[in-house]
Amino acid sequence: MKKIRGRMDESILVCVYYGPNGERLIKRGHKLSQIMDCPLYVLTVDALPYDEFDAEKSGYVDRWKELCDELEVEEFIIRDNEKRSSVKAIAEVAHNHNITQIIIGQSPQNRWEEITKGSFVNVLLRAMSFIDIHIVSIDRRLKSTEEMSFEKGVRGFLQKDENGNYRLSFARSKDNLYEGIFYKEIGTDFNNGVFKFINSQGKTCQVHVTEDVITGQLADPPNVKK
Structure with a gap:
């Protein structure tokens, strides 16, 4: 049974993309939610359907699900087969769950494929002007020097x-x-x-x-x- 949070006027959303930095973001969000005693949600967005994820992507998603269970995260949300921009998907989830704080990685414009111009953070801020955004620096030690590519499963x-x-x-x-x-x-x-x-x-x-x-x-x- 999940813990009943003391503060429901605050709610945190962690946005993760594929890579080892996702676990770090989730743990940072969990630490903040513990301090604030408020609900925590984790979101990932992808243009592909879930059953078309390659081994690397699905491996990250499985690990994030396990970590969210361990940390008793309120909900792990996958928006797969998403044809809208990531910003619109994030904004919708934020609205539906009354999110007041969002946590993202340092360089999301390099990670979210459809953001090709300008700053992802600025686009996010314009879409959600009343939400606080926390930017967590990416640990370069977590980046793999050799990334494997796989055929469809x-x-x-x-x-x-x-x-x-x-x-x-x-x-x-x-x-x-x-x-x-x-x-x-x-x-x-x-x-x-x-x-x-x-x-x-x-x-x-x-x-x-x-x-x-x-x-x-x-x-x-x-x-x-x-």
Whole structure:
């Protein structure tokens, strides 16, 4: 059961985009909401439908959902398949949830794709003149020096071979132990990439695949589907 907030005249919205800085923004928002004893909401906006997110994007979203559950955030909001500008989507969410404070990253104009001219902050301020905006600096240490790109996900399965290794398969079989989505790295002729699936506890898991074989351990006992 979520804690009943003491102040309902204040409400905080954290806007996150794809990248490791999102967790930092959420934690900053949570700290502020604890100090003010008010509700906290987290929002991400994307022009693509959720089922078309690549492995990297969906991985970030899953982690943000987990973090929001851990911190007892009021609501994690995904506005996918959004054809309007991010500013309009944020403004609508802010209005619907009586938001009084918004937290964003330092350089959102480089992150929100449709903002190509001027300052994103200035556009946001013009759209929501009665809301306080907090700008959190991006930690450059969190930026990856090499960003992987993946093809669109395809349905796949994991089987255990005679050596005890988990191996990727694309055919339905009684030997399949896990069903999920495989995201192949762009620029490789082999099945290298990421396999994403739901374990028997209902938690989203993500493992690396190298030439059809899972690298690393699958600690969760498989939920066999026949």
